[in-house]
Ligand SMILES: O=C(O)CCC(=O)C(=O)O
């Protein structure tokens with residue numbers, strides 16, 4: 001590789017109005033597979049709930065919420081209370097902080113059992129989250145497509161999130177861009193995603 005070439009974590013995936021850096025795999029497959037197994041077995045997974053058009057919805061996707069303190073986090077009109085960090089989560093938080101140079105105080109976890117499950121267009125800009133705070137996303141298991149769409153221009157940018165990979169969203173990304181994890185018939189195995197965040 002050309003020494004002067006930017007590494008992928010230095011290249012902003014977004015053309016304007018935000019910053020997204022994909023670090024690629026930050027660990028080998030063996031270690032990533034072990035984390036997937038550990039997280040599947042030790043996290044207090046619950047089906048995600050939301051109030052949509054006044055109706056109480058329970059999704060197939062499962063979620064969990066951990067943090068430094070029992071923070072309350074409101075999203076999709078449901079309030080969640082953060083559980084105390086587990087040892088593997090603290091390990092992953094420290095790894096993510098050292099890779100990105102950012103700090104985080106909480107983590108939202110998502111479990112997608114297969115490609116039927118995804119997450120629709122949204123931005124992570126709830127009131128409880130630090131405004132324009134960095135959000136770091138760690139992925140384990142099935143590789144899935146991840147897309148961004150600009151709120152005004154509708155320009156779309158996509159990337160693939162590999163097993164054991166790290167993605168960082170920062171700056172004005174959440175104010176100007178939506179993101180989603182599209183469902184796909186091609187994926188039949190689970191994926192676990194961790195988003196490290198800062199609650200204020
Ligand atoms: O699963 C992912 O990669 C994204 C999850 C996400 O956007 C979220 O939890 O807000």
Ligand SMILES: [Mn+2]
Nearest residue numbers: 122123124179
């Ligand atoms: Mn999100």
